[in-house]
Structures are given as structure tokens and as C-alpha cells.
Amino acid sequence: GDSVTQMEGPVTLSEEAFLTINCTYTATGYPSLFWYVQYPGEGLQLLLKATKADDKGSNKGFEATYRKETTSFHLEKGSVQVSDSAVYFCALRASGTYKYIFGTGTRLKVLA
């Protein structure tokens, strides 16, 4: 079945460091891909998305590129801030369905 695999956390970085959170997926067809973020004490919210191969989603300095050849959607940010500390979830929606499959989440902690 369809699935999403994320790197395990927690990830601890110093402020202004470069961030990569790996995400790979298994799905038939051409899924849509998403990153959701859960800040402390808040609900999950959409960070960015990409709906077809080679698309790049971006928001708040974060980027992710839909790579069909490697079935990946890695999240990157050039310079993290303390306020980026949160749990990040990679997700997919398989084509032909409206079921969203989420990964296990990766906790990011940014130190000042």
C-alpha cells in the first residue's frame, strides 16, 4: 500500500544552520506531496505542497522538490530560526483518492 517514510528525529540544530529532513514515498501513479508542520501547542498546518514531478513547493523559507525518479520530497531550509522548532510531517495523497497518508513526523529543535 501507499506509505511515507521520514527520517527519525529529533533533529537538533543551531540557529542559522542548514536544514534537511528526508522524506521518501511509495505510491502508485502520481501522488500529490505535502509537508505539514505542528508548532508547540498548535494544530497541524500546511507548510507547502507539490502536485506533479519536478514541482517545487516553498513557503516561509522552506522548500521541497518533487523527485519522481527517487520518490522523494525532502524538506530544506537554508537558515533555520528558533521559531522553526516544531514537528514536521511529510504526507501524500495518492492519485484517484482523497486519503492523505502521513509519515511519523520529525521533531526539529533549533537552539539559539
Added chain:
Amino acid sequence: GAGVSQSPSNKVTEKGKDVELRCDPISGHTALYWYRQSLGQGLEFLIYFQGNSAPDKSGLPSDRFSAERTGGSVSTLTIQRTQQEDSAVYLCASSPGQGKLEKLFFGSGTQLSVL
């Protein structure tokens, strides 16, 4: 309301009791989802409603779990004869629906603790 509302925010129950969790989606959203968030397990899909179509129940873990959506709006997730392994955060999300904005709007969840 402005967002997805879930109640109660916390529920403590004894093993074997039944519980009901409520979700009020954003007005006008035709799609509604229930997920379960457990430590180290990520978000586990439970059930999906879209308008008047038959729900996708493929994620419900056992026949102790059921959900309904009345009038295309409010949804209730019922867990019968609760077990300790049911302890988790139950999240509800809504979306404008098929062919529209592809984004889930999540509630703050119900923390269920089964003693």
C-alpha cells in the same frame, strides 16, 4: 466558527467504557477526516467523509470504532469498549472538497487516556 473545533479536548475513561468524540468542521467544507496520533506512530488515517458519498472506513482499526457525520457537517467518532491501546490524540480535519483547495485544516485534537 473560524476553524475546526473538537470536543472534548481531553477525555479520561476506564477500560471497557464507550467514548464519543465530536468534530465541528469549517462551515462549507464537504470533506472531513479522522486521524489518530500516537507517540512514534505519526498520523494514522481512520475514516474519510465526502459530501453524501459513502465514507471510506478503510483505516478503522477494529469494529469497536465507528463514525458518523450528520447533515454533512458535525461528525462523531465512537469507540466502544475502550482498551488501553486506544489512548492517543484523535485529530479531525476538514477540507473544501474534491477538486477544490487541496489543504487539510486540522482541529486541536482530543487527548484520550484509557486507564
